[in-house]
Amino acid sequence: MIQPFKYCPYCSGSIEYKHIPDDTQLRHVCTQCKSIHYLNPKIVTGVLPIYKEKVLLARRAIDPCKGLWNVPAGYMENGETIEDGAQRELWEEAFAKVENIRPHLIYSIEQINQVYVLFLGDLLGPEFSIGIESLEVKLFSEAEIPWSEIAFTSTAVCIKRYFKHRSTAPTKVFVEKYQSDKKL
Ligand SMILES: [Zn+2]
Structure with a gap:
């Protein structure tokens, strides 16, 4: 899986690719501000x-x-x-x-x-x-x-x-x- 970006565009925190509650897909989540960066077609x-x-x-x-x-x-x-x-x-x-x-x-x-x-x-x-x-x-x-x-x-x-x-x-x-x- 290619990371879309290394750092969060909102706060420059590092990004983790992880499971989040109530979601079937892994998501790119900021470790700092907790923003979820959805990637869609x-x-x-x-x-x-x-x-x-x-x-x-x-x-x-x-x-x-x-x-x-x-x-x-x-x-x-x-x-x-x-x-x-x-x-x-x-x-x-x-x-x-x-x-x-x-x-x-x-x-x-x-x-x-x-x-x-x-x-x-x-x-x-x-x-x-x-x-x-x-x-x-x-x-x-x-x-x-x-x-x-x-x-x-x-x-x-x-x-x-x-x-x-x-x-x-x-x-x-x-x-x-x-x-x-x-x-x-
Ligand atoms: Zn962030």
């Missing part, structure tokens, strides 16, 4: 924008996976809803807006303590441009998706599930987890 939120049978992807200008294509997504911020977070990320990466935002994929990556919540949304029009975290932003048909240049497995699963099930009504929500050898 991070939520990544994003939206796959759809426009006339095509999807909008952004090529990453930042690491990890700089230069590869991704569904506009990023860490959810405090004080926003998960849908607003997805819209914010889309605006930051592609200066685009969607309507009719709906759940599509909940994807757990236990190995790195992250949960991806990815939505589908209808692009308001073919209006988008390169955001600060992107090198390029482009609409792709299913045949045009550059599969060998997709940034993350979550992105590949998101796109594949969309194209395979797009005619299904009502929209199916997929709940999956990362598997390195999984056939998508």
Whole structure:
């Protein structure tokens, strides 16, 4: 178990990883001020924008996976809803807006303590441009998706599930987890 920090951020006391009453998990507890520092998964939120049978992807200008294509997504911020977070990320990466935002994929990556919540949304029009975290932003048909240049497995699963099930009504929500050898 990796210690999240050596000293308590509140009082600089040393941290102990221990059992506390009425809890099933071990926790990081300050030996001095007794604060319990809970460590929980991070939520990544994003939206796959759809426009006339095509999807909008952004090529990453930042690491990890700089230069590869991704569904506009990023860490959810405090004080926003998960849908607003997805819209914010889309605006930051592609200066685009969607309507009719709906759940599509909940994807757990236990190995790195992250949960991806990815939505589908209808692009308001073919209006988008390169955001600060992107090198390029482009609409792709299913045949045009550059599969060998997709940034993350979550992105590949998101796109594949969309194209395979797009005619299904009502929209199916997929709940999956990362598997390195999984056939998508
Ligand atoms: Zn403390």
